[in-house]
Amino acid sequence: MAKEILQLTVNGQPREDAVAGNLLLIDYLREVVGLTGTKMGCDGGECGACTVLVDGRPRLSCLTLAASSAGRQVETIEGCARGGRMSHLQQAFHEKLGSQCGYCTPGMIMAAEGLVRRTPAPTQAQIRQALGGNICRCTGYVKIIESVEAAAAESAA
Amino acid sequence: MEYMPEFTVARPSSLAELVAARRANPGAHLLAGGTDLVANIRRGIVAPEHLIELTHVAELQGIAETSSGGLRIGAGVTLAALIEDERVEATFPVVVEAAHAVAAASHREVATLGGNLCLDTRCVYYNQSEWWRAANDYCLKHRGKICHVAPKGDHCFAAFSGDLAPALMVLGATVEIASADGKTRRCALPDIYTDDGLAHLRLTADDCLLAIDLTPPEPGLRTGYAKARVRGAIDFPLAGVAVALRRCGADLAELRVALTGTNSCPLLIEGTRDLVGAPLDADTLERLVGLLPKQIQPMSSTFTPPGYRRKVIANLTRTLTSRMFDEAA
Numbered sequence: 001m002a003k004e005i006l007q008l009t010v011n012g013q014p015r016e017d018a019v020a021g022n023l024l025l026i027d028y029l030r031e032v033v034g035l036t037g038t039k040m041g042c043d044g045g046e047c048g049a050c051t052v053l054v055d056g057r058p059r060l061s062c063l064t065l066a067a068s069s070a071g072r073q074v075e076t077i078e079g080c081a082r083g084g085r086m087s088h089l090q091q092a093f094h095e096k097l098g099s100q101c102g103y104c105t106p107g108m109i110m111a112a113e114g115l116v117r118r119t120p121a122p123t124q125a126q127i128r129q130a131l132g133g134n135i136c137r138c139t140g141y142v143k144i145i146e147s148v149e150a151a152a153a154e155s156a157a
Numbered sequence: 158m159e160y161m162p163e164f165t166v167a168r169p170s171s172l173a174e175l176v177a178a179r180r181a182n183p184g185a186h187l188l189a190g191g192t193d194l195v196a197n198i199r200r201g202i203v204a205p206e207h208l209i210e211l212t213h214v215a216e217l218q219g220i221a222e223t224s225s226g227g228l229r230i231g232a233g234v235t236l237a238a239l240i241e242d243e244r245v246e247a248t249f250p251v252v253v254e255a256a257h258a259v260a261a262a263s264h265r266e267v268a269t270l271g272g273n274l275c276l277d278t279r280c281v282y283y284n285q286s287e288w289w290r291a292a293n294d295y296c297l298k299h300r301g302k303i304c305h306v307a308p309k310g311d312h313c314f315a316a317f318s319g320d321l322a323p324a325l326m327v328l329g330a331t332v333e334i335a336s337a338d339g340k341t342r343r344c345a346l347p348d349i350y351t352d353d354g355l356a357h358l359r360l361t362a363d364d365c366l367l368a369i370d371l372t373p374p375e376p377g378l379r380t381g382y383a384k385a386r387v388r389g390a391i392d393f394p395l396a397g398v399a400v401a402l403r404r405c406g407a408d409l410a411e412l413r414v415a416l417t418g419t420n421s422c423p424l425l426i427e428g429t430r431d432l433v434g435a436p437l438d439a440d441t442l443e444r445l446v447g448l449l450p451k452q453i454q455p456m457s458s459t460f461t462p463p464g465y466r467r468k469v470i471a472n473l474t475r476t477l478t479s480r481m482f483d484e485a486a
Binding site: 001002020021022023024043044045046048051057058059060063064065067068111114128129130132133134 | 161162163164165166188191192195196199200210212237260261262263264266267390391
């Protein structure tokens with residue numbers, strides 16, 4: 001299948017890759033760029049595990065063609081830490097036990113990251129709304145919501 | 158999920174380029190947000206040779222005020238943009254309410270108004286993986302010879318599951334459609350649908366939904382949308398109802414009710430005019446609910462039985478209409 005040149009930014013780094021037109025964004029990130037932090041869960045847009053940010057907004061990478069992200073800023077879980085230090089959200093998920101098996105966690109954190117950038121002090125209802133499309137099958141959601149609340153509070157401090 | 162088949166993708170940036178792309182790629186599928194189409198491609202339900210991505214077509218974008226004081230909403234406007242638009246919220250809150258009820262926040266970032274209106278019909282025997290459908294000898298809607306919902310018939314009962322259509326129908330929305338020659342035409346929103354799960358859109362293969370036009374609502378109009386679904390945060394409707402009404406003193410002065418999830422197309426319920434001019438008492442509400450059974454046809458196309466959905470749609474209609482009437486006082 002013919003390939004085309006895809007130019008975009010992944011976690012702040014400009015990239016240029018030859019990709020097939022039918023390549024999904026999640027496969028591009030995992031197989032081409034090598035960023036395996038983004039997880040494939042349901043594989044059909046129903047669980048949110050593959051959530052990344054495109055131009056700062058949450059996007060399901062399993063339903064997005066890689067080429068549709070041309071010229072855009074893509075951010076994954078690998079881009080959250082700065083200078084070897086976890087982001088407030090990552091730290092809060094760690095400390096508040098928002099992560100158990102961890103498989104859904106990258107998607108949870110990226111969806112939450114999209115929320116707190118636009119709404120730095122979200123209400124619990126806003127957090128529930130923003131994470132409504134993300135499924136966790138082991139922790140339950142109380143600790144996850146508490147983690148986002150704690151991260152927002154830490155960022156505001 | 159399955160492998161991704163091979164296809165080409167065109168990315169026009171104007172209506173003229175879109176028309177040219179469709180001429181060059183007969184049978185091409187239109188790709189907007191992809192939240193339904195890409196999932197269907199991955200399930201092997203749709204196998205396009207060509208896709209035309211609509212994201213960059215300028216004529217499909219934007220929300221603009223019209224000279225009549227209404228709004229023209231581009232079919233390519235995302236549901237997130239629709240929800241965030243203060244003019245839509247202020248003038249047509251039921252549109253925002255219905256948009257909020259679609260899937261989850263991450264879907265709404267890319268899902269479009271046009272995509273929701275043109276959403277493929279859904280069925281538990283259709284929206285499954287290739288191996289699941291193959292093991293069931295497929296179904297009438299795709300590759301098979303019988304409808305597993307009604308095996309003795311020759312009709313597909315897959316249900317229309319968009320949330321925006323009923324909300325727009327009770328507002329009297331019209332749609333702009335671009336044809337293959339680039340000319341545009343208008344029609345009332347209900348006119349683009351027909352109650353057939355195999356082909357529920359009256360649009361031709363070359364048509365493209367351009368925009369939705371809304372005229373200013375009548376003063377005092379109260380509107381609302383209610384939806385039943387299995388998973389509150391994300392699911393398609395088991396049944397959805399939109400209501401628009403006005404009251405004059407103690408009497409009902411106007412009433413429009415539209416449904417989704419019950420048939421292969423959204424329905425603007427007939428007969429509601431006969432209920433106006435009287436108070437919305439228990440008798441009138443039961444007459445309203447009594448209009449439904451002959452017009453709706455929920456089948457075993459979801460994980461819940463038709464009888465349950467009949468009860469749900471009656472209860473949603475009764476409670477939402479009653480609430481709107483009380484709020485209009």
